[in-house]
Amino acid sequence: MGTKLRIEWELEQGRTRSWLAREIGVSGSQLTRMLNGERRWTDERKARAAVALSVPVAELLRPVVACPTCGGDGALRVDHTVEICETCEGVGCVPADEVDG
Numbered sequence: 001m002g003t004k005l006r007i008e009w010e011l012e013q014g015r016t017r018s019w020l021a022r023e024i025g026v027s028g029s030q031l032t033r034m035l036n037g038e039r040r041w042t043d044e045r046k047a048r049a050a051v052a053l054s055v056p057v058a059e060l061l062r063p064v065v066a067c068p069t070c071g072g073d074g075a076l077r078v079d080h081t082v083e084i085c086e087t088c089e090g091v092g093c094v095p096a097d098e099v100d101g
Helices: 006-012 017-024 028-035 043-053
Strands: 076-079 082-085
Touching: 006 017, 006 043, 017 028, 017 043
Parallel strands: none
Antiparallel strands: 076 082
């Protein structure tokens, strides 16, 4: 399984890609290409997506990994620079690029 981005985790919580595409003003296929890294996220589109999903822009495209506390893939929220799993509230989730592979 590949790395999941925060935006993808948020979409799994009940929103659809087509809904987000409408919210940020792109087609569904264009959003898919953006999520796959084939198209660039403009600052305006990142801002619109962040507002629509109620997620800080800085966290929107951030990778998430399994929480070492609960094993879930809960999205991270940053609280005073400490990363906290939104599933179990456990501290210690880390970005995928910091995980030994």
